[in-house]
Amino acid sequence: DSGVTQTPKHLITATGQRVTLRCSPRSGDLSVYWYQQSLDQGLQFLIQYYNGEERAKGNILERFSAQQFPDLHSELNLSSLELGDSALYFCASSVSTGWSSYNEQFFGPGTRLTVL
């Protein structure tokens, strides 16, 4: 158990819908990262938040957005869902940003999203 929690574990929805994935980082961790694992694209970085602010952006679609709340939990919002958005979405957390020293990213168990 990494200490990172993600809800829900599974999500099944239809095309065109909107969903929200939730992540609670390890106690004391200020950074949250979102990754998508799909058959087509493999594992890819989507976005990072540090202490409530967006710090880095990867291959995140405009239909996707995220935020980190004052209690440090994060939500990933996926809208206008397409079949290709079906994937395993991981959240990871680390103590800091990694800019000054190594900060291990601890991965949550993931949310399996299926778009029908």
Add this chain to the structure above:
Amino acid sequence: AQTVTQSQPEMSVQEAETVTLSCTYDTSENNYYLFWYKQPPSRQMILVIRQEAYKQQNATENRFSVNFQKAAKSFSLKISDSQLGDTAMYFCAFMKHDGDKIIFGKGTRLHILP
């Protein structure tokens, strides 16, 4: 941009044998980290081993060791005395020293046969 390449999509070895998973990467950075992650059927991402690019000594963690060749941009993982529980997808990964995101390879699916 950094890329990570794993040329072996799938491998099978007998229990107790030694297996080596290959990985190459491309970067213009001088300081960075390399990782091997394990993803068992449970889907959990588990960090197996980490190598810091400025360290010449190859990292080891019990039965897991790496062969880090910085000039060749090669980073292979050796699993000694393989066990059934080593069956998993293994991802080679890269992160800049001042990094944020981890860049993953496509993975190697490893089967340990009884």
